[in-house]
Amino acid sequence: ELEAAIEDYNEAIKLDPEDSAAYFNRGNARKELGELEAAIEDYNEAIKLDPEDSAAYFNRGSIKRELGELEAAIEDLNEAIKLDPEHSRAYVNRGSLKQELGELEAAIEDYNEAINLSTEHFAAYFNRGSHPF
Template sequence: MIRHILSLLCNVLLMGSLWLGTLSPVLAETVSEPSALMQQVDTLFEQAFIATNHADFATAEQLWTQVIDRFPENAAAWSNRGNSRVSQHKLEAAIADFDQAIKLAPNAPDPYLNRGTALEGLGRWEAAIADYNQVLQLDPQDAAAFNNRGNAEAGLGQWQQAIADFQQAIALAPDFAFAQANYALALYQDGQLEESLRLIRNLVRKYPKFADMRAALTAVLWTQGQVGEAESQWVSVVGLDQRYKDIRWVAEVRRWPPAMVASLDKFLKLK
């Protein structure tokens, strides 16, 4: 199962993982009191996931804190609270939560993956890559780790390594749309313009509401002089996600490659 709270996805495109909303084995082992207490904590888990699904991350954080107060040895609760904090851009606090989750469950891959996402948000690319390497040591088939490592390598300007990791993520999870999107964007940065455009068009065709790729298609078409089609795509983008009107968000949060950012910036300035 592919896990992006999108370092931020499109969410900012969060890619962090959410553990199952039931009592984990770690939690179950710590409960010696009546089943009523287990039910109470299980309810907190469920409420926290509901809050997360409604993007109410502040409430989710409070609910995970209640679980932690009752069962501080539960690694899942620490990791999930870290996810809720990443979603609020409380990155340092999130990293502290992931550190604790890793201390409690050093062989669980998810806290490393989640901490890597937070480290990316701080621009600590090499530290993020180290966490993704650890995930892949624990689970060599983790598509999210390959995708995220590609993102961190892109942050370092290591485009060939990033392309290879995005390809591996896609090979492991062919329907991983954001890995495909990241691959297409990296190809554009690498000068493989025709292949990039082909992949972007395919993604827009397959996922008509994929604002990220419609925005990328807008940028590429505009640079090719296909003004009418570019403007038509842009109408759809604005209707789906207005954040793409903010070039700073595109560059610093979504973290498009510089070449694609420049293309979209030209469209936004000349439109």
């Protein structure tokens, strides 16, 4: 019930407009509904209120990728990794973006780091193995 969740987050934001989590969670719900631009606005606000929120950068980067904004997505993933250097999924996603941009060696480095952090990342192994050498 994503629309009902959004209504609840709207009310929470009215009551406490400084609560970054409400914006973050509303952004997640909007993303699930395909409201990508609105989700980005919510992540922007969450980041403004809590600049240390690596998850907000990660999620915003994921949406930017969906919108074809690859360089901007990498910037967000860079920030997510800077804030949480053990965020293995951020390395996988950044590696995938770098692979799309033809930066193959840099992509492999990201996949390697993701695997070093967690050996459970199918995508890191798969993407690293599918590199055209």
